[in-house]
Amino acid sequence: MTDGVEVMEGVELRPATRTDPAVVALTTAQQAELAAIYGDDQPLVTLHPDIEFIVLLVDGTPTGCVGLQPISAGLGEIKRMYVEPSSRGWGLSRLLLTSVESQALTQGLTTLRLETGTQQHQALALYTRHGYTPIPPYPPFETEPASRCFAKELD
Structure with missing residues (x-):
């Protein structure tokens, strides 16, 4: 991750906690x-205290x-990936995904998993394009149609 560094003109990434007001606003949206x-009726998944965010x-x-x-030795989970609707289509999701993968490797996580939904076509395409492959649903999603x-195994 680029710690508070501008990565393209006008775009900056910074680390944040789950209680950061920006994170709270974005995840609420x-x-x-x-x-x-x-x-x-979607499952309400609480965030673990150890979660780290990139804003x-x-x-x-x-x-x-x-x-x-972090889930277990070598395994992490991507949670609450979001770009506000008026800023979609600029490649910002790719930037976030690349950054979180880099952060995972820095933490010794070699596999990332995630859950998304059948109606999130752009997310499904993004993850597939970036080497994520389908896996069986894991708790608490195993009964969610x-x-x-x-x-994805990280390099």
Whole structure:
């Protein structure tokens, strides 16, 4: 990750905790968007205290985020990856994904997994393009018909 460094004109990445106001605002917006797509019956997954976030700022405004949650030795999970709708299509999700993968390797995590939904077509395409392959649903998603889980071995 580029610790608070501008990575393209006007775009900056910075580390954050789960209680950072930018993270709270972005993840709240993400959860509202998911509720609008899937309804209120989606599983509510609480964030682990050890989760670390990367916040993406565009011209100083928090615009996206991604969380990295350690699961076990060598395994991490991508959580709450989100780019606010008016900023989509600029490659910011790719930037967040690349950054979280780099952060995972720095922490000794060699495999990343994630869950997304059947109606999130752009997310499904992004993960597939970046080498994530489908895996069986893991708890708490194993009984969720709209869940799709993926994993990637990091280089």
